[in-house]
Amino acid sequence: MARQIVIDPVTRIEGHAKITIHLDDQGAVNAAYFHTTQFRGFEKFCEGRRFYEMPRLMPRICGICPVSHSIASAKACDAILAVRIPETAKKLRRVMNLAQVVQSHALSFFYLSAPDLLLGMDGDPAKRNLFGVIDSHPVLARDGIRLRQFGQQIIELLGGKRVHPGGVVPGGVEQPLAPEIRDKMLAMVAEPLNMIQRSLQWFKRAEESYREEMRTLANFPSLFLGLVGPEG
Amino acid sequence: MSRARLATVWLDGCSGCHMSLFDIDERMIDLTTKVDLVYSPLVDQKDFPEGVDIVLVEGAVSSEEDLHKIRLIRERSRVLVSLGDCAVTSNVPGMRNPFGTEAVLRRAFLETAALQAQIPTTVIPALLPRVRPVHEAVKVDVFVPGCPPSADTIFYTLTELLEGRMPDLAAMSRFGA
Numbered sequence: 001m002a003r004q005i006v007i008d009p010v011t012r013i014e015g016h017a018k019i020t021i022h023l024d025d026q027g028a029v030n031a032a033y034f035h036t037t038q039f040r041g042f043e044k045f046c047e048g049r050r051f052y053e054m055p056r057l058m059p060r061i062c063g064i065c066p067v068s069h070s071i072a073s074a075k076a077c078d079a080i081l082a083v084r085i086p087e088t089a090k091k092l093r094r095v096m097n098l099a100q101v102v103q104s105h106a107l108s109f110f111y112l113s114a115p116d117l118l119l120g121m122d123g124d125p126a127k128r129n130l131f132g133v134i135d136s137h138p139v140l141a142r143d144g145i146r147l148r149q150f151g152q153q154i155i156e157l158l159g160g161k162r163v164h165p166g167g168v169v170p171g172g173v174e175q176p177l178a179p180e181i182r183d184k185m186l187a188m189v190a191e192p193l194n195m196i197q198r199s200l201q202w203f204k205r206a207e208e209s210y211r212e213e214m215r216t217l218a219n220f221p222s223l224f225l226g227l228v229g230p231e232g
Numbered sequence: 233m234s235r236a237r238l239a240t241v242w243l244d245g246c247s248g249c250h251m252s253l254f255d256i257d258e259r260m261i262d263l264t265t266k267v268d269l270v271y272s273p274l275v276d277q278k279d280f281p282e283g284v285d286i287v288l289v290e291g292a293v294s295s296e297e298d299l300h301k302i303r304l305i306r307e308r309s310r311v312l313v314s315l316g317d318c319a320v321t322s323n324v325p326g327m328r329n330p331f332g333t334e335a336v337l338r339r340a341f342l343e344t345a346a347l348q349a350q351i352p353t354t355v356i357p358a359l360l361p362r363v364r365p366v367h368e369a370v371k372v373d374v375f376v377p378g379c380p381p382s383a384d385t386i387f388y389t390l391t392e393l394l395e396g397r398m399p400d401l402a403a404m405s406r407f408g409a
Contacts, residue, residue, distance in 0.1 A: 007278075008278065009273070009278070011272075011273055011274070011275060011276050011277075011278075012273070012274065012275075012276065013273075014247065015247070016242065018355075020355065033355070035355050035356055036356075037295075037297070037356055037357055038244060038294075039294075039295075039336075039337070039340070039356070039359065040244065040294070040324065040325050040328065041327075041328035041331070041336030041337075041339070041340060042340075043336070043339045043340040043344055044328065044331050044335055044336040044339040044340065045327040045328050045330075045331060045336065047339075057324070059246075060246050060248070060323075060324045060379070061246060062246050062247060062248075063245075063246040063247045063248020063249065063250070063251045063252075063380065064247050064248075064251055066246075066248065107251075107254070111254065111274065112274075125276040125277070126275075126276075126277070128275075128276055129269070129272075129274055129275040129276065130260075130274055131264045131268075131269050131275070134260070134261055134264050135264065138261075141261070142258065142261065145257055145258055145260060145261070146257070146258070148254065148257075149255075149257045149258075152255055161382075162251070162252070162255050162383070163248045163251045163252050163255070163380050164248055164379060164380065
């Protein structure tokens with residue numbers, strides 16, 4: 001008999017969603033859908049507002065990647081103003097964005113996905129989460145927390161706060177990088193670099209036990225393309 | 233002392249308040265010794281459980297599903313915390329209210345759509361005519377304004393509640409910041 005499997009909510013992801021899987025009479029998958037269950041209407045309620053509000057309003061699309069939305073809207077504002085922003089401003093925006101890449105990857109891997117790899121995809125659902133990882137793999141969990149913290153601290157140093165920072169404005173950034181802030185950031189880099197190396201080594205070893213999943217899970221021709229340069 | 237049962241939920245918000253909770257950094261490790269996280273976007277429990285001691289609610293009440301959820305959450309929780317400006321005032325989600333549901337859906341799904349322009353009518357929760365703050369739907373015990381509230385403010389709120397005290401947030405929070 002035709003049947004539907006519903007996963008609601010999808011947990012340990014960066015957002016709101018549910019999945020429905022539709023089975024045919026033989027129990028084979030007929031169709032599968034990923035539904036985004038949240039809608040706010042930014043497309044409409046931004047209309048008529050002052051353009052320079054956008055680098056502050058757009059980050060509220062997502063508190064996990066607010067820097068992306070701040071920079072994207074600031075770029076649109078740059079275009080409206082028809083200005084080329086100073087090279088220094090471009091670089092400072094980029095540093096902030098890279099800091100976000102660090103914190104968001106740390107979140108995605110250590111807080112959200114790692115429980116599957118560390119505690120098993122069939123592990124006890126009540127333990128298969130960050131709290132379970134803190135309990136069973138305290139060193140790795142602390143690395144994840146510290147790595148995310150590092151990204152968030154860089155964002156805070158450049159934008160005033162960690163979530164929904166300022167800093168990025170139409171035409172560039174709010175202020176130059178003070179030498180003491182620069183030195184502070186440089187001094188912070190060594191520890192996270194070690195954590196990343198440690199985690200990568202662990203991940204490459206762990207990969208071996210998931211060969212079968214890697215071969216079968218979501219392995220199909222698609223229009224997506226991954227690009228990695230010689231420098232990684 | 234038995235471990236407190238903590239839940240966190242995101243309704244119509246941006247996850248930013250949850251990120252600010254995670255910004256307590258290594259204090260998260262201490263927290264695992266004091267509470268069981270029984271429901272959260274961070275854990276795999278699908279249904280909101282009975283007998284929750286403290287629930288942190290991020291986001292406004294925006295859809296029929298949010299309304300249904302928050303009523304169930306209230307029924308099953310001892311202390312309900314309205315966490316962040318969206319929960320407290322409806323904030324950014326509430327910005328759609330002057331336009332009405334139909335206009336915002338039309339703008340996003342029809343007028344600006346490059347492909348398959350259609351307004352979803354099934355599976356996705358139907359939007360309420362107006363976005364409301366949490367306390368208009370259910371009784372709220374603690375209000376923590378901020379967009380988002382700082383990690384220190386959230387940690388203070390949690391530790392006070394775990395100690396059985398009502399947190400005094402007058403000096404520790406403000407709207408927007």
